Amino acid sequence: MTAFSSSGPARRLVSVLRQAGITNTDVLSVIETTPRQLFMPESLAHKAYENTALPIGNGQTISQPLMVATMTQLLMQHECKSVLEIGTGSGYQTAILAQLIDKVFSVERIAQLQYQAKRRLRNLDLHNVSMRHGDGWEGWRSKAPFDGIIVTAAAAQIPQALVEQLADGGVMIIPVGEQQQTLVVLRRFGEQIEQQRIGDVRFVPLVKGELL
Numbered sequence: 001m002t003a004f005s006s007s008g009p010a011r012r013l014v015s016v017l018r019q020a021g022i023t024n025t026d027v028l029s030v031i032e033t034t035p036r037q038l039f040m041p042e043s044l045a046h047k048a049y050e051n052t053a054l055p056i057g058n059g060q061t062i063s064q065p066l067m068v069a070t071m072t073q074l075l076m077q078h079e080c081k082s083v084l085e086i087g088t089g090s091g092y093q094t095a096i097l098a099q100l101i102d103k104v105f106s107v108e109r110i111a112q113l114q115y116q117a118k119r120r121l122r123n124l125d126l127h128n129v130s131m132r133h134g135d136g137w138e139g140w141r142s143k144a145p146f147d148g149i150i151v152t153a154a155a156a157q158i159p160q161a162l163v164e165q166l167a168d169g170g171v172m173i174i175p176v177g178e179q180q181q182t183l184v185v186l187r188r189f190g191e192q193i194e195q196q197r198i199g200d201v202r203f204v205p206l207v208k209g210e211l212l
């Protein structure tokens with residue numbers, strides 16, 4: 001595990017997350033020490049430890065820290081040795097996962113974002129991540145099954161390919177919907193699927209079709 005040092009603003013962010021109900025100390029500790037300012041344009045770095053989503057170019061956003069923490073905490077309630085992330089974006093959620101889970105796979109449809117995220121993770125010495133430029137609706141079949149799947153863009157419906165790539169007993173955390181979106185925790189037990197709705201959320205859409 002890579003140890004980074006924390007700062008005053010990072011400690012304040014963690015206390016906001018704690019007050020909002022995040023209790024997993026491993027999740028809080030990696031959020032405290034991961035330099036979020038490196039995952040956004042320099043002009044926004046002064047907002048890096050605010051609990052908000054921020055633009056990262058190409059019409060996309062780095063997710064709100066509370067959402068990253070919530071989704072990671074939901075994932076960590078289950079034994080996960082491998083995780084597939086759909087929507088690398090800035091690579092911030094990827095970096096958090098890489099410090100908590102042995103093997104991380106991440107798919108992004110916009111080549112430029114994927115390239116920048118790859119460079120950031122390399123600079124932070126996080127080497128247990130494999131990235132792919134591709135369509136997240138298809139998942140990453142050759143690396144499946146995954147103990148966990150985390151989708152960081154809202155899907156109109158749950159992608160069937162992702163359900164198929166989930167290990168038996170595996171867990172998927174996914175925002176579902178278009179105008180109205182709900183965070184869903186899906187578990188697979190053999191052919192049996194269980195779904196739990198966590199609450200309303202707001203994500204950019206999981207786009208179908210053409211790669212950029």
Ligand code: SAH
Nearest residue numbers: 062063087089090093109135136152206207
């Ligand atoms: N976890 C990221 C969230 C980025 S926003 C972060 O915190 O920075 C969601 C990302 O999903 C965007 O980068 C967007 O390009 C990507 N995305 C949208 N549709 C996709 C698809 N079909 N396949 C792969 N990535 C997709």
